[in-house]
Amino acid sequence: MRSHYCGAVTEELLDQEVTLCGWVNRRRDHGGVIFIDLRDREGLVQVVFDPDRAEIFEIAEHVRNEYVLRMTGRVRLRPEGTANPDLTSGKIEILGLELEVLNASETPPFQLDDTGVHDDLRLQYRYIDLRRDEMKNRMKMRSQVTRYIRSHLEEEGYWDIETPMLTKATPEGARDYLVPSRTHQGSFFALPQSPQLFKQLLMMSGMDRYYQIVRCFRDEDLRADRQPEFTQIDIETTFMDENAVMQAMEEMIRGLFKEILDVDLPNPFPRMDHSEAILRFGSDKPDLRIPLELVDLAEIMKDVEFKVFSGPANNPDGRIVVLRAPGGAELSRKQIDQYTEYVGRYGAKGLAWIKVNDVAGGRDGLQSPIVKFLPDDVLAALIEKTGAQSGDILFFGAGDTNTVNESMGALRVRLGHDLDMVDDAWQPLFVVNFPMFEKNSQGNWTALHHPFTAPSFDSAEALKADPGKALSRAYDMVLNGTELGGGSERIYKMDMQKAVFEILGISEEEADEKFGFLLNALKYGCPPHAGLAFGLDRLVMLMSGADSIRDVMAFPKTQTAACLLTSAPAPVSAKQLRELNLKLRKVEKAEAE
RNA sequence: GGACCGGUAGUUCAGCUGGUUAGAAUGCCGGCCUGUCACGCCGGAGGUCGCGGGUUCAAAUCCCGUCCGGUCCGCCA
Numbered sequence: 001m002r003s004h005y006c007g008a009v010t011e012e013l014l015d016q017e018v019t020l021c022g023w024v025n026r027r028r029d030h031g032g033v034i035f036i037d038l039r040d041r042e043g044l045v046q047v048v049f050d051p052d053r054a055e056i057f058e059i060a061e062h063v064r065n066e067y068v069l070r071m072t073g074r075v076r077l078r079p080e081g082t083a084n085p086d087l088t089s090g091k092i093e094i095l096g097l098e099l100e101v102l103n104a105s106e107t108p109p110f111q112l113d114d115t116g117v118h119d120d121l122r123l124q125y126r127y128i129d130l131r132r133d134e135m136k137n138r139m140k141m142r143s144q145v146t147r148y149i150r151s152h153l154e155e156e157g158y159w160d161i162e163t164p165m166l167t168k169a170t171p172e173g174a175r176d177y178l179v180p181s182r183t184h185q186g187s188f189f190a191l192p193q194s195p196q197l198f199k200q201l202l203m204m205s206g207m208d209r210y211y212q213i214v215r216c217f218r219d220e221d222l223r224a225d226r227q228p229e230f231t232q233i234d235i236e237t238t239f240m241d242e243n244a245v246m247q248a249m250e251e252m253i254r255g256l257f258k259e260i261l262d263v264d265l266p267n268p269f270p271r272m273d274h275s276e277a278i279l280r281f282g283s284d285k286p287d288l289r290i291p292l293e294l295v296d297l298a299e300i301m302k303d304v305e306f307k308v309f310s311g312p313a314n315n316p317d318g319r320i321v322v323l324r325a326p327g328g329a330e331l332s333r334k335q336i337d338q339y340t341e342y343v344g345r346y347g348a349k350g351l352a353w354i355k356v357n358d359v360a361g362g363r364d365g366l367q368s369p370i371v372k373f374l375p376d377d378v379l380a381a382l383i384e385k386t387g388a389q390s391g392d393i394l395f396f397g398a399g400d401t402n403t404v405n406e407s408m409g410a411l412r413v414r415l416g417h418d419l420d421m422v423d424d425a426w427q428p429l430f431v432v433n434f435p436m437f438e439k440n441s442q443g444n445w446t447a448l449h450h451p452f453t454a455p456s457f458d459s460a461e462a463l464k465a466d467p468g469k470a471l472s473r474a475y476d477m478v479l480n481g482t483e484l485g486g487g488s489e490r491i492y493k494m495d496m497q498k499a500v501f502e503i504l505g506i507s508e509e510e511a512d513e514k515f516g517f518l519l520n521a522l523k524y525g526c527p528p529h530a531g532l533a534f535g536l537d538r539l540v541m542l543m544s545g546a547d548s549i550r551d552v553m554a555f556p557k558t559q560t561a562a563c564l565l566t567s568a569p570a571p572v573s574a575k576q577l578r579e580l581n582l583k584l585r586k587v588e589k590a591e592a593e
Numbered sequence: 594g595g596a597c598c599g600g601u602a603g604u605u606c607a608g609c610u611g612g613u614u615a616g617a618a619u620g621c622c623g624g625c626c627u628g629u630c631a632c633g634c635c636g637g638a639g640g641u642c643g644c645g646g647g648u649u650c651a652a653a654u655c656c657c658g659u660c661c662g663g664u665c666c667g668c669c670a
Contacts, residue, residue, distance in 0.1 A: 118662065558662065
């Protein structure tokens, strides 16, 4: 049908006849001569129609944006001074000799070069949105990324093995998407939240090294970086400890960034203990591009009269920190109020602050509603410990540890952006040595990672004796404040797995019912194994500079998990429900009161 | 479940302290134009102001409810 891609026609084809197919990107009609920019996936080329050939000139006059054309013409140099350096094909143009309209187009609902079109319209007409260069390039990069990952892992001896999409609901973790079974009425499949258990079973099956670029499903509320269906690069290996896995994975990511973006990531990636990340950045996925850090003030504030500060300083479950924002003394009262409202979202009850107007001026150089509560020596220690300079502002977070970490960690990132202090760089790291368990609001132990993660303790007895002390052999790869992937060394011994279930309060019967197949497999020669999973969408989002993973998915869903293109989800027929032995409950608002 | 932002011409927005005929840009349609590339010039058409209710002599504008899109908290690894 065609001889070349539009974007691939260059001066190398001078004087040759080419046949092209594509869309009308734009038509410029000068009366006596018509230019059409013909567009396909690979780019644009200018086609010229002159009135000498009345028949095709007539056709060209009636062509409109987004018409699909097939044309044949001769490649020639553009007249001197009319080259377009913005196009790879800009030195040449094509003199139209034949022209066929393969299909007309209605006027598109939005202009392809309009950058501010609302998301809902873009999603409804996604097939038009995807024609835009920005979107097309993201799809291309995504394909390049998966190609690189696949070929790299294949070369390293990993096998691509598929796992079921129709599987079993899991009690832990996210809400499942359920699929009713027709042949087992009243029973349901679940779509996988991840292939976690299957990939472990593949290791037990002796597959040695596995990978899969695989769709996962989680029925939870959405965010800019969370979709109900998303793609993981899922990896698992046998007989490699966590250090070897981390090293192999960072090598892969380094290679990927070099290949696709020509970016050299650090070698090796820095590693940071989970406890250090929380202490310094208030986050388990610190954005190292931002130089600000939380400074702990427990020592300084222990004995002050000001209970808001001394209380948390003396409470083992409390924390008091300060965050120094360089140049922040210029912030207006309104801006400070906005930051107060911002930390309030994370549960902070307030946001105390001190403006350092003149660092040499002692108490008089400080401006703040709380300075009067703090003695001179504490103020001096504060200035010394934060390294505050004239013109800075100090923000204080005090309260229970989690609230302080979350609110001040978020404020740190927000200030970094607002004060334009985000380093233009790629800052990856591994966060390691996570706690194995944490207490939930009811005071029960829950797994920080998942219940198949191996603890740092070798013996099940030691683990049971003090679960709060145990670290896990888990690791998260973090890039610029986004969690790119995470994994762990897995439990491969029955007694350890049983101990973990016991600590989590999962009874033997329940464990048997939910995970019996895995526990059984542990009995038949289970090798040590470890792995991890990357979020492909987040990876491509970061690499392409997109603000949301929606922009690196061809057909994403809205925040309410709907597809505006197909109008999914949608009701089904009574017949379909009957076959599945399902009956809908009536939703009557009046009765629901 | 909750907080906040947005919804006005095909599109992106202005108008919003209530008051003649709701504007701009762009797109669209028509005419002119032989070197443009965001072509140019002239003319024209185009609106349930998301939806429902209320206040008022009068509502795009104020109030209540609701739907849709987005950001975030909760939720989620």
